[in-house]
Amino acid sequence: MNWPLENGEGLQILRYREGGQYTPHFDYFPPEDPGSAAAMAIGGQRVASLVMYLNDVAAGGGTVFPELNLTITPRKGAAVYFEYCNSLGQLDPLTLHGGLPVRSGEKWIATKWMRQRRYASA
Ligand code: PD2
Ligand code: ZN
16 A cells, blocks of 8 residues: 555454445545544544455445446455545545445455554554
């Protein structure tokens, strides 16, 4: 990801069962949200995400970027990387994204989020 290892949050593993989905959201902490200041107290803002697909999904489960008219089909071993915070701290709302409903089978992902500064002890 070309960020210092210590800027990384712990890897998050997520399992979706059939019908499971992730409603569209920003991975950064929206400045207007009441909880954002506390979330950013250590490490600052999130700057980048890597969503790694751990299995092939029988049907559905794509990662969708509605503002970009873009959907990525999950494939085992593939990943989606995107950034949303530049060096001035400006955020990119075009990175709104979600996980479409899994129509058949399961979907497993591992997500790594990076911060502006040191977050982990690594
Ligand atoms: O599973 C996905 O496709 C997905 C969609 C939106 C994962 C995340 N966000 C995430 O891990 O932040
Ligand atoms: Zn996300």
